[in-house]
Amino acid sequence: xxxxxxxxxxxxxxxxxxxxxxxxxxxxxxxxxxxxxxxxxxxxxxxxxxxxxxxxxxxxxxxxxxxxxxxxxxxxxxxxxxxxxxxxxxxxxxxxxxxxxxxxxxxxxxxxxxxxxxxxxxxxxxxxxxxxxxxxxxxxxxxxxxxxxxxxxxxxxxxxxxxxxxxxxxxxxxxxxxxxxxxxxxxxxxxxxxxxxxxxxxxxxxxxxxxxxxxxxxxxxxxxxxxxxxxxxxxxxxxxxxxxxxxxxxxxxxxxxxxxxxxxxxxxxxxxxx
DNA sequence: AACTTACACAACCGCGTGGCC
DNA sequence: CGGCCACGCGGTTGTGTAAGT
Numbered sequence: 001x002x003x004x005x006x007x008x009x010x011x012x013x014x015x016x017x018x019x020x021x022x023x024x025x026x027x028x029x030x031x032x033x034x035x036x037x038x039x040x041x042x043x044x045x046x047x048x049x050x051x052x053x054x055x056x057x058x059x060x061x062x063x064x065x066x067x068x069x070x071x072x073x074x075x076x077x078x079x080x081x082x083x084x085x086x087x088x089x090x091x092x093x094x095x096x097x098x099x100x101x102x103x104x105x106x107x108x109x110x111x112x113x114x115x116x117x118x119x120x121x122x123x124x125x126x127x128x129x130x131x132x133x134x135x136x137x138x139x140x141x142x143x144x145x146x147x148x149x150x151x152x153x154x155x156x157x158x159x160x161x162x163x164x165x166x167x168x169x170x171x172x173x174x175x176x177x178x179x180x181x182x183x184x185x186x187x188x189x190x191x192x193x194x195x196x197x198x199x200x201x202x203x204x205x206x207x208x209x210x211x212x213x214x215x216x217x218x219x220x221x222x223x224x225x226x227x228x229x230x231x232x233x234x235x236x237x238x239x240x241x242x243x244x245x246x247x248x249x250x251x252x253x254x255x256x257x258x259x260x261x262x263x264x265x266x267x268x269x270x271x272x273x274x
Numbered sequence: 275a276a277c278t279t280a281c282a283c284a285a286c287c288g289c290g291t292g293g294c295c
Numbered sequence: 296c297g298g299c300c301a302c303g304c305g306g307t308t309g310t311g312t313a314a315g316t
Binding site: 283 | 298301303308309315
Binding site for chain 1: 281285287
């Protein structure tokens, strides 16, 4: 017994929205709101669309103050930092980028930013259901087999993290017996990353690649996230928010919207799910 | 010019969660 | 307390188009 479908699939239209449909939905919601019931909404307007589809269209496209178009360097950095910290919690990441939708950010990460950070990939030749799998994430070394019990997302974040702390081979630690299984990995994560400092403190550490206020932080092998994304050459001026007063954490200066306490209270930071 | 490949973005699907009865 | 339902989220797929051959 499966879950009941949210709508009568035989009688709903699928595919791209027409301008007429957009106009209907937009004008109705602007006048009446959603009424707290997306399922009923398309019937009220006379749209042959699933309520879920209406909701998605509104949230991702029709809603006021939506920003489309290219992402700024500052947004790139925020996305990268948060992805490392919390993984693919796109809605949480989107909450830090006013005007951006989770869908937008997810697409942007999957199609462009990931390549910027982790290197170009050529996996479109793979069947759809094999895209985004771990092996295609560009470690560049086919001989290194990742452990199979770690999610692709987690591995990707680990890889990014390793790049940021300057390890040329992101999987080199698999040579260490104690790290060969996920439990050990969890131990590593828990002991070495999560509990040694508050998440905010961790993020203020160079190893998270955050462009700290002391931009000379890149001692020895540390790699600045900005360098990773944009390269060291032609280094543009860093966003002001990342070079402000040393007393202001990068988090506060970058996000401003939420205090560290609020973030911690919301449980939105930490090195999740590795 | 025609065809193929790669890319970007929109939209769909299925599942987890929380509110309500 | 348990079941139902709608919502929200993240993963995945579809589609249009630009770039390459």
